[in-house]
Amino acid sequence: MLRVTWCNLVVRKLRLALSAFAIVLGVAFVAGSFIFTDAMGGAFSGILKGTTADVEIAPKGANDFDSQQDRRTIAADVVDKLEELPEAASVHPYNQQQGVYVIDGDGDLVGGNGPPGFAFNYGDTVAITGDPILELAEGDLPSGTGEVALELSTAEKAGYEIGDEVELVTAGENPKLHATLTGLMRFGSSGGAAGATIVVFSPEAMQDLFFQGKDVYSGVSLTAAEGVSQEELRDAAQPLLPNGVAARTGDDMVEENEAGLQEILGYLNMFLLVFAGVALVVGTFLIVNTFSILVAQRSRELALLRAMGASKRQVNRSVLVEAFAVGIFGSTVGIGAGYLLALGLRALFGLFGLDLTDAEFPVTLRTVLVSYAVGLVVTMVAAYLPARRGSRVAPVAAMRDEVALSEASLRRRMIVGAVMVLGGVGLMMLGFAREGGSGLALIGAGMLAVLVGVALMAPVLGRPVIVALGAAYRRMFGTVGALATQNSLRNPRRTAATASALMIGLTLVALMSILGTSASASTDKSIREALTSEYIVSNVVGTPFSPQIAERIRDLPEVERVVQFRTAIARVDGNTGFVGAVAPEGLAEAFKLPTLGDITSTFRPGTVLVLEPDAKRRGLEVGDTLSMEFQGGKVDLEIAGTFPAGPLPAEYLVTPDTLLKGGLEPQDSMLFITKAPGAAGDDLRTAVDEITRELPTVTLKDPQEFAEERKAQINIFLYLVYALLGLAIIIAVLGIINTLALSVIERTREVGLLRAVGMSRKQLRRMVRLESAAIAVLGAVLGVAMGVAFGVALQRAIADQGLEVLSIPWLQLAIFVVVAALVGVLAAVFPARRAARLNVLRAITTE
Amino acid sequence: MSHPTVTTSPGAYATKDVAARVVGLRKVYGEGDAAVTALGGVSIDFLAGEFTAVMGPSGSGKSTLMHCMAALDEASGGDVFLGEQQLAGLGDTQLTLLRRDKIGFVFQAYNLVPTLTARENIELPLSIAGRKPDPGWFDQVVDTVGLRDRLEHRPNELSGGQQQRVACARALMSRPEIVFADEPTGNLDSASGAEVLGFLRRSVDEHKQTIVIVTHDPVAAAYTDRVVFLADGLVVDELREPTAEAVLEKMKVLSQQAVAGTAAEA
Incomplete structure (x- = not known):
């Protein structure tokens, strides 16, 4: 049996390649999310370690990576007392200021709006990594408020060279500063600052510029003396500190900050994984469809196997082993593609100022395991139903001309679909009533259930759409149009499943566009109505x-x-x-x-x-x-x-x-x-x-411009989401290509006949394109309809949280449908060409 | 043309037009050592308004001859003329138009489009061309094949004989210059086969339709005006006004020659 499976794999490699590709994309998203967040974590962790000394002293809660600018300081006499500690080899008081940005020669903010900007004083503090936190790379250290040094990448991005006059904007006392660039400094052991800009002044200048000239400090870093542990140094320092100021070991500080960092990265990962999930759900449809078609095409062969004595289980297993191989192959390639995707995400987030050029992109064991698990589970689950159906072919079917596979009745599908829709709506309502993560998860699960339910009912729900489209086709394209319509109605389940993949992608796109325009409209309204200042x-x-x-x-x-x-x-x-x-x-x-x-x-x-x-x-x-x-x-x-x-x-x-x-x-x-x-x-x-x-x-x-600016921010977020949803759409388009290619193969004889009775290649290609467009439009129409339904429901549910106005961008939604039709036409290019190239005689005589 | 060719006698149809002419037609499949000659240089004329059967044992090249004539397959050498039109050198588009407008084809396996009704299948070549069927002709054809009450049925609701009659009606609908039928009764029981052949015969008698069929059934051949016998890719004999007995006799002789030939080779 294994041999048969193996032969099938080789023979059908092209057909399987497309479903494997769905797995590749889905797994790539999963792997890419992990690799990217790992890379980010690694980069920030490197910065944390490279900038933390043996013991760090600061007012409680201040100077952590997620702290805001703290107004509390440490007085100079505390530093004097610390100097006397025998456990400390050296004491490094420091000052830091957030919100100090470099302006480049063109008057623009270096790094753009987004990445943070810091000012520090220089010093010779050594981090727990053993490397200096700040190290002069070139030129001289600055002195006085008129001189400044810049971190290497900051200077490079700004295009400043030593001797240039540097312009700075600050959130402190002096909104605008000018200083001469005297030197370039390396920051932290990893060298980079992940896009943050770093400005370095002399210790005195820091106090003069940002601390009203007082001899106070943001914090103190201690280096332990020979043979003194971090804990011993901390315990020795703590009694000398005033109330509210804490000493922490470097290891503890890194650990605490990393925990906070991981929490944020966890959110980012979750955000990305949601899109991976969408891509995988869409991919599942593609795989179910592919295996259904393959099993249908092979039903005679499966029946022959049964007639020769293969058990149901063996037939079932032969299909599942095939799925397993596809899953392994897809996951393996997917991990590779995920690495590339992570690099793509680096570029994408780079646009928002996150600079990870120097970061390592690690493929950890966890990433590999999760990727294989996800890829295999999705493939196997998706192939299970078709495999079971295949194993139910009666042995006697091998003798018949045409083998009809038993399919669950549409009625049962409708019932199951309706139950899922109702259950999904229920889950969503529960979700709206709850707060926070669990509420969102319930809403998401509910939406998924509704979508799958609608997908199940799509063979029936979609019929009016296809019939209406068919009337237009017949009018515009005559017989070719009529044939295309008939073809898309021929196997409603297959058409619906293919369209459903696109439906899911478009539901989310439509939903986001509705939420986006509603948010924009609500912003307009609230600013217009509530803002009285000019x-x-x-x-x-x-x-x-x-x-x-x-x-x-x-x-x-x-x-x-x-x-x-x-x-x-x-x-x-x-x-x-x-x-x-x-x-x-x-x-x-x-x-x-x-x-x-x-x-x-x-x-x-x-x-x-x-x-x-x-x-x-x-x-x-x-x-x-x-x-x-x-x-x-x-x-x-x-x-x-x-x-x-x-x-x-x-x-x-x-x-x-x-x-x-x-x-x-x-x-x-x-x-x-x-x-x-x-x-x-x-x-x-x-x-x-x-x-x-x-x-x-x-x-x-003015308020109008203010509203526009906020709306522009909403749109940037929307574009980001669209870009991430794009992958799901790509998978859906692959699904259309796959279904069409398999349908063309299935109908080879018919294609031959049409050519034999005088259909031109052009007409044949048009027929395939029209069928493809019909599938795409069906998916788009269902998707937009679902998107509107979800959009209205969500807006109603959170109307009091700032989404007061419901605004549905009908024109945009209509454009989605038109674009979907065009994408459908594009998806048909390959299958149509294949059909048109078939040798007429050979096609008409195929079995 | 190294192969010996047998040409049919021209005297019998001096007064009739030639609907299709095959001149030194050769068809070779594969290349080099693996090359198989299906047609070794065939020349035949098919007369307008005549019902011709091409017969021969398996592998004699009869189907290949028909495919080449029907613009479904490309010849390796020689030429085919449909009326005045030379097939050699035509591109796909021209061949497609030729198939659509000048040629009708009936296949052994019916080959109807399953999604279309009988009526739509019959009208298919015309509607692909964007033309409306002539209602009078449509009625005439439909009545001749006796499908009046089955027009709105889909192929899977029709019997094999009915499906093949639909296929015949489709082939005739565009009033092609010539209709080719490849074993049209091969999948049918004798009663259904007789219906289809009777219908083809009537088309020749009543509408002066030119029809060429490939068959190995002497009974089917008896419906025709003329039987051309092929063996090993060459025309070896022909028979006019055939009867089933005469055809059977001829075939026996031919197959004995073939056996003898094989034996001699061995």
């Missing part, structure tokens, strides 16, 4: 900027008021919460939030406003106490009220002093500007432009 100053990606900018704008005669909006991240009830800070009177002035009432009397320091839907869901009442854990410590706040979702990117609103209590350095995220009575809008614009023009981190815009 101008907004902000950063595209929300990077904070110097509060000095607000002060300068406030001084303009054309300006009546500037409301500063700050952001922070805090742990609230164990979850990550996005906190916005704004002065109470500012909130009342810049926003028209009718549900709020007179908040100036209730919203005061020590209180918090909670996002309305969140408060409702969590049962939070006015007067309750909410505990927020900032990096600098816990702050207890009284709930003063709720605010509607929309204009402000926050889940909680607090007064600015709360952020200070939380240890955060005051940096602004947005400014809302109201013009003075009588001042001309243009004058104000010119005046503010004067201040912001030199700062590429911030821009001035």
Whole structure:
């Protein structure tokens, strides 16, 4: 039996190659996700290790990789005391400042908006790796506030050379700095900073520029003396530290930071794996279809095997072994392709400023095992039903001319499909009622169940679509069109399964486009309705900027008021919460939030406003106490009220002093500007432009432009998702190619006849193309319909969380269908050519 | 032309037009040592309005001859004329048009399109060409084949004989200059075979249709006006106004010659 299987594999390699390719793509996505996140983890872990000393001293919660700029410092006398420790070989106080960006010669931000920018002072601290954290590579160390050194890749990207005048933007006291480049420095043992830009000043200059000239430090790094362990040094240092300042061993610090890093990478991996999952589900359809067709074509041969004494199990196994081989082959190639995909992801994320050029891309044992497991399980599961059907061929069928395989009745399919749809809807509803990850998982599972249910019912649901299309075909293309329609109706299950693969991809694309346009429309509406100020100053990606900018704008005669909006991240009830800070009177002035009432009397320091839907869901009442854990410590706040979702990117609103209590350095995220009575809008614009023009981190815009900017961000995210969904669409197109190619083979004799009675090659190719387009349009129509259904449901479900407006981009959806039809035509190129090239005589006499 | 050729006597049809002419037709399959000569230089004329049967033992080249004449296969040498049209040197497009407009073909295995009804199958060559069937002619053909009440059925709802009659009607529908039928009764029982042959005979008698069939059944050959015998890729004999007995007799002689020839070679 194995020999028979093997021969089948070789003979059918072309047909199997296409389904193997579906596995290749799906597995590639899985492997690529792991390889990429591993590479990212490795790169950041390398940076962490290369920048951490034996013992690190800092205010609790400050200076971790995910910390915001902390306003707490360590006084110089603490450093003096540490110097006397016999356990410390050397003591390295340091200062660091986030939000320091380099501007290149063209006035653009180096690395673009996205990657962080840091300033450090130089020093000779040695990391736990044994390498210096910062090392002069070229030139001299800077001295004074007029001189600066740049990390190597930062300087390269900026195009600065030693001796050049470097322009910097900072989120600190001085929004804009100029300094002469004196040297280039290597950062960390790995040399790279993963796209982050790094600026180095002398220790004194750091204090002068960012710490009001005080002799204070962000943290202190200690190097252990000969024979002293990290723990011993830590234990010796801790008693010397004031309250709230902690000493940590380098190993602990790396470990804690890596844990946080892994959590973030885990989210990224999950995000990518969702798309891998979509690709695999689509691939499953392709494999089921391929094996069904192969088994159908081979049914006589299978019957012959049975007639010669092969058991059902042997026949079943021969098909499954074939699937196993396809799975092994597809997974192996998939891992290789995954490596390439990871490199592709590197390029994609590089566009957003994540620079992993120097990172290693490891293929770990876990990646290999997961890839094979996924590839094999998907192939075997997909081949199981066709294999079982194949084994049910009666031996006597070998003697008959045509073998009809028993197929489950459409009625049963409809019932199973309907049950799945109902179950899926139920799961989605459960998911909407829940919060967080488990809710999302339920919604996802529900959607999958609905999609598979619809796919099962597609042979019936799709018929009207094909029939309608057929009427158009007949009118436009005559007999060729009619034949194409008949062909697509000939095996409704096969057509439906092929179309379903495309349906799933398009459902998600349509859903995302609906959510995207709804989000854009909701943004428009909330900004139009809730924002009363005339101008907004902000950063595209929300990077904070110097509060000095607000002060300068406030001084303009054309300006009546500037409301500063700050952001922070805090742990609230164990979850990550996005906190916005704004002065109470500012909130009342810049926003028209009718549900709020007179908040100036209730919203005061020590209180918090909670996002309305969140408060409702969590049962939070006015007067309750909410505990927020900032990096600098816990702050207890009284709930003063709720605010509607929309204009402000926050889940909680607090007064600015709360952020200070939380240890955060005051940096602004947005400014809302109201013009003075009588001042001309243009004058104000010119005046503010004067201040912001030199700062590429911030821009001035009116509410309309502000909305556009936010919508552009939404679109970038949409394009990213489209790009990732593209793979599923590619698999679906492969499915169409596969089905058509197999159908052409199956109908060789008919093709021969058509040619014999005078159908031209051109007409024949057109017939195949039309059939292909019909399948594609069916998939697109079903997909768009499902996408609209899901889109409306999701929008309804989260309407109160900022997705107030439902906006369905009908034109865009129509374009999806048209593009799908064109893609269908393209998918038919190969099978059509194959059909047209068949030798007429040989075709007509084939068995 | 190193092969000896036997040409049929021209005197008998001096007054009739030639519908198809084969001149020194050669067909070789494979190359070098593996080359097999299917047709070794065949020349025949097929007269318009005549019903001709091509007969011969298996491997005599009768099907190859028909395929080459019907523009389904390319000859290795020699030439085929359909009316005035020379086939040699025509491209695929021209051959396709020729098949569509000038030639009708009936296959042993019916070869109907399973998704189309009987009516649609009959109209297929015309509708591929984008033409409407002439209703009068359609009715006439349908009535001749006796399929009036089966027109809306699909092939799988028709018996073998009915399917082959649909195939015949399809071949005649475009009023081709010549209809070729390759073992049209090969898959049919004798009663259904008789129906199909009777219908072909009537087409010749009533509509002056030129028909060439390949068969190995003397009874089928008896329906024709003329039987051409092939052996080893050459025309070896012919018979006019054949009867089943006469054909059978001829075939016996031919096969004995073949046996004798083989024996002599050995």
